[in-house]
Amino acid sequence: MYYNEEIETMSREELHRLQSERLVRIVKYTYDNVEFYRKRMDEHHVAPSDIKSVDDISKLPFMTKQDLRDYYPYGTFAAPAESIVRFHASSGTTGKPIVAGYTQNDLDCWSEGVARCLTAYGLSHKDIIQVSYGYGLFTGGLGAHDGAHRIGAATLPTSSGNTSKQIMLMKDLGSTALCCTPSYALFLAESLENDPDTDISRDIKLKVGVFGAEPWTENMRKELESKLRIKAYDIYGLTEVSGPGVGGECECQDGTHLWEDMFYPEIIDPVSLQPVPHGNRGELVFTTLLKEGMPVIRYRTRDLTYLDYSRCKCGRTMVRMGKILGRSDDMLIVRGVNVFPSTVESVIMEFPEFNGQYFITVDRVNSTDTFDVDVELRPELYNGNMSGILKLKDALTWRMVSVLGIKPAVHIAEPGSIERSMGKAKHVMDKRKF
Ligand SMILES: [Zn+2]
Known part of the structure; x- marks a missing residue:
């Protein structure tokens, strides 16, 4: 099923024509309305008239999260203040957040994007969609909410947290879809398993999981699908783009x-900044083709994919x-080796003995990097069988060595001892930064 068949299945030639027309328009619009773009393009000796189709996009300069911070709060807005109808902001942990402003058209495009996704997952006006993403400045909650409305589904806007109430409403109202971060879905699944009053196959009506806002692995998908008895789908997006x-x-x-048709993607080499051949891995870059409030031109997402x-x-x-392989921002350099937390996660998830909760700590002791990985065992296996636990610890350590190329200190943790997250999971602490 398609939400917008004409667009979703249009020929690549037609799409190229549509993208080109929209790119020409958005470049002129941003040049005319945003001093930041005008200055940046002038510095790069490129004028709006040089852009005749998407084939010319590499003539345009890139922009980064730092640019959005430097021009906080309104410096990259292109629409007049009175036409902005909503703000969102990224969850910056340090300094100023990234603020995005949306016109009504921007919200309509955004909800259309979500509606296309929900329809592709097999959801319709017959479904009850429980939105357990946080509502508020974070785009997850209201984004999923508006998309669910767009397809005529009923929304159950529980937001994140208060897990026992989430479970009660999920059971009593019969939610058929769950939208949240994969780490919160895992926590919900564990809570359901541990609830003596709940039999998942009898009491839970979920059929679809809509998971995003953090990278997750195929192994995590299998885990969530089997625990919650659902099909688990990826939804992708970021505040800076929509x-x-x-x-x-x-x-x-x-x-x-x-x-x-709305977001033009490119893949570049994050070091040379040159486009990579089709199919090669690199950093994802977006240009918003329709956004009015805060358009972005060649925005470097830091997400690594193909x-x-x-x-x-x-x-x-x-x-x-492809699956996001990590963020160039999240990459840890430990003893000179590049380590992505998502790779550590996928190794852990190869072992059915672990429950998917883990924490990575990197530090520097006597000018050498330390690399510790705590993983939780499934509760039924945490039974004092020390020789079994030691064997498992060895097996995980050596699997990490073969995949990552560096040896971590693995610690098998008691079930429930690693802190759970209600939103985006925190899996890494790099103490070298403090
Ligand atoms: Zn497809």
Whole structure:
């Protein structure tokens, strides 16, 4: 099922024409309305008239999160203040957040993106969609909420936290879909398993999970699908570009379709900043083709992935993005080796003995980096069988060595001892920064 069949299945030639027309317009619009873009383009000796199609996009300069911070709060807004109808902000842990402003058209495009995703997951006006993303400045809650309305589904806006109430409403109202971060879904699943009054197959009506806002692995998908008895789908997005629903998986679960008629993606080499050949891995860059409030031109997301332009079996022609392999920002350099927390997670999830909760600590002692990984055992295996635990610890350590190329100190933790997250999970502490 498609939400917007004409657009989702349009030929690549037609799409190229539509993207080009929109790019020409947005470049002129931002140049005319935003001093930041005008200065940046003038410095790069490129004028709006140099952009005739998307094939010219590499003539334009990049922008980064730092630019959005430097021009906080209104410096990259292109629409007049009176036409902004909503603000959101990123969850910056240090300094000023990234603030995004939306016009009504921007909210309509955003909810259309989410509606396309929800429809691709098989959801419709018949569903009850429990939105357990945080409501507020974070785009997750209201983004999923507006998309659910757009397809006529009932929303259950529980927001994040208060897990026992979430479970009660999920059971009593019969939620059929759950939108939240994968780490919160895992926590909910554990809570359901531990609830003596709940039999998941009898009491829970969920059929679909809509998970995003943090990278997650195929192993995590399997875990969530089996624990919650659902199909788990990826939804992708970021506040700087719009919010969740920049793209989503289809029923084939073979990559995340990006809604290229609204968000033009590129993959670049994060060091040389040159485009990489189709299919190669690199950093994802977006240009918003329709946004009025706060458009971005060649925004470097720091997300590392690849794009697949081959036609999907679902019939959609829109490009598919591979799983996010990590963020160039999140990459840890430990004893000179590049380590992505998502890779550590995927190694842990290869072992059915672990419950998916983990924490990485990096520090520097006597000018050498230390690299500690705490993982939790499933409760039923934490039974004082020390030789079994030691064997498992060895097996995990050596698997990490072979995949990461460096040896961590693995600690098997008591079930429930690693702090749970209600929103985006915190899996890493780099003490070298303090
Ligand atoms: Zn597809």
